[in-house]
Amino acid sequence: MSGPGPRYARGDRVRVSERFPPGHVRTPWYCRGRIGRVERICGRFRNPEQLAYGNREAALGTLYRVGFPSGSLWPDYRGSERDRVEIEIYEHWLEPVSGDAE
């Protein structure tokens, strides 16, 4: 996990890592590889992938809420273009989108 300051700011576009490690991962499959926008920074929390195995010293990292247009998650989505899904994602699951933020 990265250093103490949040790497992303509200409004930044981010891509969810397209990785599929085993274990207690809190990143839903349906958003992996998808691009969203940081809706808010939730604070710093211990990495659940380590906590789940009894590591009380699990690394602290920033947790974000990232919003995705529902239509970008499911191409055949039926609803308003403004419909969206907002998901809590830890920083180590996010990648910068080129041309943005970094």
Add this chain to the structure above:
Amino acid sequence: MTEPAAGNTHGHDHDGYDVDPTHRHPPQPDLEDTPLVRHQVMQMAVTSLLVEKGIFSADDMRGQVERMDALNPSTGARLVARAWVDDAFRKRLLADSGAAAAELGIDIGPITILVMANTPRTHNLVVCTLCSCYPKFLLGIPPDWYKSRNYRRRAVREPRRVLAEFGTDLGPDVSIRVHDSTADMRYLILPMRPAGTNGMSEEDLAGLVTRDALIGVTVPRAA
């Protein structure tokens, strides 16, 4: 339905249903008739050990279960009703639900709860696609459907159909924000105050706010 059916030998009828007194209903299984799963066995074993070693008493354990079971949605409803009658409180509730709830003597528990306000243009809905994360301190134990795979996968995939099945039809002008409660936050929906409730007391307003409205699968209506 006055003619006793064949087999009724005890002198009165049963309003038309099967009246054979020798008829046996299939037994309702007792709790013990379902085999324990591994985690139940583990929970019982760990509880016994902790009590045996004096970490806590059996009464502590019982009391904690009783407290958890006593949590219920009326607590969340009180917050909503106060927000409806007091706009400054509403702003504080949206900014920091823990501090705002404490003003009413309500403990939201150890986990941050984000309050999401419905507007005429946006409806909010909560799901935990990964398990069953839920704001227990404000709503109590979640309903079974909230934990079902069907609700969990469809709430993010086709929320409008899910809402319609709950009897909630949003117009096309209303957008949906689905909050997937995947990690360290929990969510409470702040519904809009229904029309026709002017002059109602805060307590009566709270009575209109149901569990399902606080999850976002319905909206409160004036009684």
